[in-house]
Each structure stands twice: as structure tokens, then as C-alpha cells.
Amino acid sequence: MDTMQVQLGERSYPIYMGADNLNNAELLTRHIKSKQVLVVTNETIAPLYLMQVTTHLQNYQLEVVVLPDGEQYKTLATMETIFAALLSKQFSRNATIIALGGGVIGDISGFAAACYQRGVPFIQIPTTLLAQVDSSVGGKTGVNHALGKNMIGAFYQPQCVIIDVNVLQTLDDRQLAAGVAEVIKYGLIRSADFFAWIEANIESILARDQNALTYIVEQSCGHKAEIVASDERESGIRAILNLGHTFGHAIETGMGYGHYLHGEAVAIGTCQAADLSRRLGWLNDADVNRIVALFKKAGLPTEPPADLLAEGYINLMAVDKKNVDGDIRLILLKKIGEASLPVSVEKSVLLEALNNYGREN
């Protein structure tokens, strides 16, 4: 098993990465400092992994909340189910919440932990590739609003992250690919070598080769942990983790949550960001073709939805969290392996790019 530390002073925590960690009773209980424990999961994950985890928690006052499955349930209304369970069982401020699931469960449970009695400890047990490489690390928690993605939330760090790569074997292919989108992101924003490694090994990743999966989880967590350690609350460099997300979040909200998976929307959004970077003269045609080709090889979409028109996009992007004084700001690419900090883009340039995506300047 490999351990990595997210260095955040008194909020520092370990990420445990390995195979079979869900069968490690000592590890699963190492960071629980309370008698009361609430496991939050969903109706898909519960039959697969709930027992495997709760079997090691029999010495605690254990409660379980099983939420409905889907991005459309990442709402304030769903959080009420968690608060009702905590209050009806009279859980105290030292109780521990365990998030067992993908990014949706992690984001909701983390935000519930941040809010309940103004903050209780929580533990992330991510069960999708996307959650293992991205959402379980870094403390962004929250829920969606009908008018904007992740608009209600808090920065709230977990006590630890426990990753078991074995659980990736039960993920369906579409969900695996969605996770690969965020893995490609790390190569694009920070490491041309890692990007080239993904290009060379994409077949092994998609075939769920244990070594390939372990490698991308370790590399991705390493990149994310370093970025978060240097800028916990996104006042600067952390924003590069948002590559492709300004377009991607507009797609998710505009098309209705759950229509496109988050990773799929990020894949399209990253191709749009690459196209815009080319229009600004930062990337050349060959770079953009290379990026689009890798997403395609991963089985991800690269074309924006035809029914989301440019004006609609811009209205949705107008509430992006990176905006300042109403100016839309995006993360773009200087080259493969290096992202820009947020760049303000004139509405006319954005409209031109949205209307002519993939075509000559």
C-alpha cells in the first residue's frame, strides 16, 4: 500500500492507495475518533460494498444512509436525509461521517459534514475512478443548484482518503472513461510526460490492468495533493484544476444534471478550451488534434451538444466561480503540460469560438 500526505498544516491528511483496502479493518477504523459513525452511500454501491465496510464497524454506534443514485440528487434537498438521520439518532459533534461512493456521494457527504453542528469529521472512501483521482482529495464539497453546478458548498477537508483500486473492476465502461477525463487533465495542465504516458497506455487503462490503474491513481493524487497543498482555497494556482470545467459545467447544467456525466462534459469542455487556446495562438493544430484524439480513444465525447447554443453557454458560464466582477475567466493551455491561470476572454472572442468550434480561425 502507498500513502501520500496532503500537506495542509493542522488540516493535513493521508491518502491511502492500494488493492484490498476495504478488507483492512485496522485501516478503515484508524481515523475514527468517535463511537458514533454514519456511512453515506447510494442504492447502487450499497449492494456491492456496504457490507464489506460495515462488517469492520460493528463496535461503533453505526447508522447508514442509502441515497438515490445520480447527479440529479446532488442537491440541498438530499442533504436533509443525512441531517435527519444524524439528528434522529442524536449524533454528537464528534461523530464521523464516512462517504462510500463516487464524487456525488463524496461531495454531498462532505458538505453535510461541514454543516452538521458546524462541522464533524469525515472520511472519504471513493469508489469510482473519478473520485479516486480527483473528487475525494482537496476538500471541495457541495451540491448543485438548478441554475449552476456546485454553487452551494464549502472547502472542508476529510480526515483521510481510503482508496481501494479493486472496486474499479465493477464500474461500467462509461463511468471508467469519465474518470479518465480528469486523469488526462493532470497531464494537460502539469505534465507533458504523464500525458504521453496516458497516450501510450490508454488500452491498458481501459482494460483495467491493475498496474495501469494503480499508476494513474498515484500520479493523479500526487498532482492534486501538491496543487491543493499550495493553494487550498483556490486563490491562485488551484484554478488550473478547472481546465475544461467552465464549458463542462455549462453543459451539465444546460443539458440537465445527469444527461452528460461530469467527466464527459469535462472532456468536451477541455477540447473547447484547447480549440480556444489555438485561436489565441498558444496551441497549434497538431496539439489540438492530439488532445481530441486521446479523449476519443478513451471513449469520451469531444463535440459540444448541438442544442446548447452559444448565447446559452455564455449565460451559464456567467455564474462560473472563477469569474471576477462579471468577467468570464477560463483556464486555457499554453502548451500540452502547462495551463494558464484564469484568463478573461472577450464575449466576442468566446462567441466566435463557440460558434466555430473545430473550424479554422
Ligand SMILES: NC(=O)c1ccc[n+]([C@@H]2O[C@H](COP(=O)([O-])OP(=O)(O)OC[C@H]3O[C@@H](n4cnc5c(N)ncnc54)[C@H](O)[C@@H]3O)[C@@H](O)[C@H]2O)c1
Ligand atoms: N470535489 C471535487 O473536487 C470534485 C472533483 C471532480 C468531480 N466532482 C464531482 O463528482 C461528481 C462525479 O463523480 P463520479 O464520476 O464519481 O460520479 P457518481 O458519483 O455519480 O458515480 C458514478 C456512478 O457509478 C456508480 N458507482 C460508484 N462506484 C461504483 C463501483 N465501484 N462499481 C459500480 N458502480 C459504481 C455510482 O452509483 C454512479 O451510478 C460530480 O458531481 C462532480 O461535480 C467533484
Ligand SMILES: O=C(O)C(=O)C[C@@H](O)[C@H](O)[C@H](O)COP(=O)(O)O
Ligand atoms: O479540486 C478542484 O479545485 C477542481 O476544480 C477539481 C474539479 O475536477 C472538480 O470538478 C471541482 O468540483 C470543480 O470545482 P468548481 O469550483 O468549479 O465547482
Ligand SMILES: [Zn+2]
Ligand atoms: Zn472535475
